[in-house]
Amino acid sequence: xxxxxxxxxxxxxxxxxxxxxxxxxxxxxxxxxxxxxxxxxxxxxxxxxxxxxxxxxxxxxxxxxxxxxxxxxxxxxxxxxxxxxxxxxxxxxxxxxxxxxxxxxxxxxxxxxxxxxxxxxxxxxxxxxxxxxxxxxxxxxxxxxxxxxxxxxxxxxxxxxxxxxxxxxxxxxxxxxxxxxxxxxxxxxxxxxxxxxxxxxxxxxxxxxxxxxxxxxxxxx
Amino acid sequence: xxxxxxxxxxxxxxxxxxxxxxxxxxxxxxxxxxxxxxxxxxxxxxxxxxxxxxxxxxxxxxxxxxxxxxxxxxxxxxxxxxxxxxxxxxxxxxxxxxxxxxxxxxxxxxxxxxxxxxxxxxxxxxxxxxxxxxxxxxxxxxxxxxxxxxxxxxxxxxxxxxxxxxxxxxxxxxxxxxxxxxxxxxxxxxxxxxxxxxxxxxxxxxxxxxxxxxxxxxxxxxxxxxxxxxxxxxxxxxxxxxxxxxxxxxxxxxxxxxxxxxxxxxxxxxxxxxxxxxxxxxxxxxxxxxxxxxxxxxxxxxxxxxxxxxxxxxxxxxxxxxxxxxxxxxxxxxxxxxxxxxxxxxxxxxxxxxxxxxxxxxxxxxxxxxxxxxxxxxxxxxxxxxxxx
Numbered sequence: 001x002x003x004x005x006x007x008x009x010x011x012x013x014x015x016x017x018x019x020x021x022x023x024x025x026x027x028x029x030x031x032x033x034x035x036x037x038x039x040x041x042x043x044x045x046x047x048x049x050x051x052x053x054x055x056x057x058x059x060x061x062x063x064x065x066x067x068x069x070x071x072x073x074x075x076x077x078x079x080x081x082x083x084x085x086x087x088x089x090x091x092x093x094x095x096x097x098x099x100x101x102x103x104x105x106x107x108x109x110x111x112x113x114x115x116x117x118x119x120x121x122x123x124x125x126x127x128x129x130x131x132x133x134x135x136x137x138x139x140x141x142x143x144x145x146x147x148x149x150x151x152x153x154x155x156x157x158x159x160x161x162x163x164x165x166x167x168x169x170x171x172x173x174x175x176x177x178x179x180x181x182x183x184x185x186x187x188x189x190x191x192x193x194x195x196x197x198x199x200x201x202x203x204x205x206x207x208x209x210x211x212x213x214x215x216x217x218x219x220x221x
Numbered sequence: 222x223x224x225x226x227x228x229x230x231x232x233x234x235x236x237x238x239x240x241x242x243x244x245x246x247x248x249x250x251x252x253x254x255x256x257x258x259x260x261x262x263x264x265x266x267x268x269x270x271x272x273x274x275x276x277x278x279x280x281x282x283x284x285x286x287x288x289x290x291x292x293x294x295x296x297x298x299x300x301x302x303x304x305x306x307x308x309x310x311x312x313x314x315x316x317x318x319x320x321x322x323x324x325x326x327x328x329x330x331x332x333x334x335x336x337x338x339x340x341x342x343x344x345x346x347x348x349x350x351x352x353x354x355x356x357x358x359x360x361x362x363x364x365x366x367x368x369x370x371x372x373x374x375x376x377x378x379x380x381x382x383x384x385x386x387x388x389x390x391x392x393x394x395x396x397x398x399x400x401x402x403x404x405x406x407x408x409x410x411x412x413x414x415x416x417x418x419x420x421x422x423x424x425x426x427x428x429x430x431x432x433x434x435x436x437x438x439x440x441x442x443x444x445x446x447x448x449x450x451x452x453x454x455x456x457x458x459x460x461x462x463x464x465x466x467x468x469x470x471x472x473x474x475x476x477x478x479x480x481x482x483x484x485x486x487x488x489x490x491x492x493x494x495x496x497x498x499x500x501x502x503x504x505x506x507x508x509x510x511x512x513x514x515x516x517x518x519x520x521x522x523x524x525x526x527x528x529x530x531x532x533x534x535x536x537x538x539x540x541x542x543x544x545x546x547x548x549x550x551x552x553x554x555x556x557x558x559x560x561x562x563x564x565x566x567x568x569x570x571x572x573x574x575x576x577x578x579x580x581x582x583x584x585x586x587x588x589x590x591x592x593x594x595x596x597x598x599x600x601x602x603x604x605x606x607x608x609x610x
Contacts, residue, residue, distance in 0.1 A: 038257055039238075051258070052239065052257050052259065053254075053255040053256070053257050054257075056255070056256050056258070057257070059257070145240065146256070149241055149242050149256070153608055154242060154276050154277065154278040155278065155606075155607045155608060157242055157278040158278035158279060161238065161278065161279075
């Protein structure tokens with residue numbers, strides 16, 4: 001059965017996007033666990049990876065995967081990535097209106113009608129921007145901590161560690177929030193199988209949550 | 222044996238983030254641990270220079286302090302007559318701890334602060350730096366005469382002569398190249414000379430029992446703590462130097478005492494052994510000992526007074542520098558003697574020089590070795606800089 005004949009569903013994330021997301025997620029988990037382990041000197045975590053030095057080695061090489069995976073994805077899917085960046089960096093009146101009501105996700109904010117959204121809602125756009133910036137900061141500070149630790153000034157090295165640590169903490173919190181909304185929250189947990197399994201999402205839900213994008217899809221049909 | 226001699230001066234604390242920056246700094250590869258693994262120092266190899274300490278990005282490396290256990294105790298003891306000396310490099314760095322630009326000379330305020338802290342006499346290591354110059358310069362002349370076969374100088378050691386002021390370098394030579402020890406000047410370092418003078422000559426002149434004199438030094442160097450506890454330094458029968466504090470520790474003492482350092486009126490060092498020449502002042506920079514000793518050697522060998530006292534060839538910041546200074550030797554009828562000199566700043570660069578000496582290939586007559594890059598001004602006891610470049 002080909003992808004475009006599944007009735008009542010639309011393809012939101014293609015195979016390469018889902019593969020990259022899976023790789024990046026697994027790398028992020030390993031990086032987060034090992035990083036927390038040696039930053040707070042938790043022997044239990046370090047020992048899972050064969051002690052502190054080996055845990056650091058796993059962290060560094062996973063960092064390479066964390067860097068190379070999105071680079072490869074961007075090179076192989078440059079148009080798609082450009083559109084993604086275009087989408088997440090364009091904020092319309094509807095996006096600001098969505099942010100005012102938090103898209104109806106927050107129980108104590110009363111919402112009569114959620115403004116129509118593109119492929120990604122305003123919250124996802126902000127998350128996307130923050131994740132890209134966070135990844136860049138983590139990568140740009142991580143490699144000097146590893147490869148140039150002998151040559152950079154002590155204060156610069158300390159600065160890299162601080163930026164790396166605080167960015168990682170913010171990223172972990174963002175990813176936890178992302179996981180809650182995408183996998184647990186009853187209003188949006190259908191997104192989970194779309195990114196993590198087959199890439200498809202219910203057309204009816206898309207028509208409600210991403211009305212502008214759904215309208216575009218209908219036009220192109 | 223002092224625990225300091227067995228356990229070393231420098232220790233990595235639990236704050237270590239395992240960033241591994243220090244292993245590239247250590248000139249003797251004494252720091253063990255891979256990236257990600259908390260580091261520790263192998264005492265047997267450590268020369269106590271403290272370069273890892275001032276370069277640790279997280280301030281996770283400490284030096285053993287003698288302030289509470291020794292210095293403050295002595296200052297509170299009415300039976301002790303506490304004298305203090307300060308190395309040339311201290312005065313140009315202490316100001317950094319009080320917001321001054323690096324290199325600002327605050328020696329007159331430093332003398333005043335030390336008196337406020339309760340020291341009975343405030344002297345200056347520059348006095349014994351001058352003595353070191355005289356000793357090392359004269360020893361060099363004697364070794365040159367021995368090498369030339371001049372009768373009466375047979376008891377002096379071989380050429381080239383290495384300087385002996387830097388305790389980190391001396392320990393490095395003892396640990397790694399014991400064969401080179403006959404080449405190292407027999408002169409004590411200025412710190413130890415001052416300690417010996419304070420408990421012999423000074424005690425006699427001031428009419429004080431050497432047993433009641435407590436000799437403290439303020440140094441830019443952590444290895445000086447190790448040096449002062451070495452058992453051979455007991456010229457008077459008592460320890461030459463009883464305790465050492467670093468420039469950082471002096472600043473902490475001044476701050477803890479609530480002294481407004483920059484508002485202090487300028488004061489002079491105590492007379493008698495507080496005087497010095499400009500040759501002593503340049504000791505703190507790389508090439509300084511060499512330049513000062515050359516001035517002495519030149520004047521003694523040639524019998525002439527120098528018009529220009531600067532030997533600029535020995536200055537600079539290259540790790541290994543060499544030059545030839547031509548000295549007319551009066552005792553040899555004015556025959557010009559080319560004196561080949563070498564300056565090494567950074568113990569990690571000295572191995573090739575030593576290998577040449579031991580293999581008989583070295584053309585040098587006099588070699589200055591200072592462990593810290595740039596000399597004592599960049600010692601392990603100096604204020605910690607936080608430049609990001």
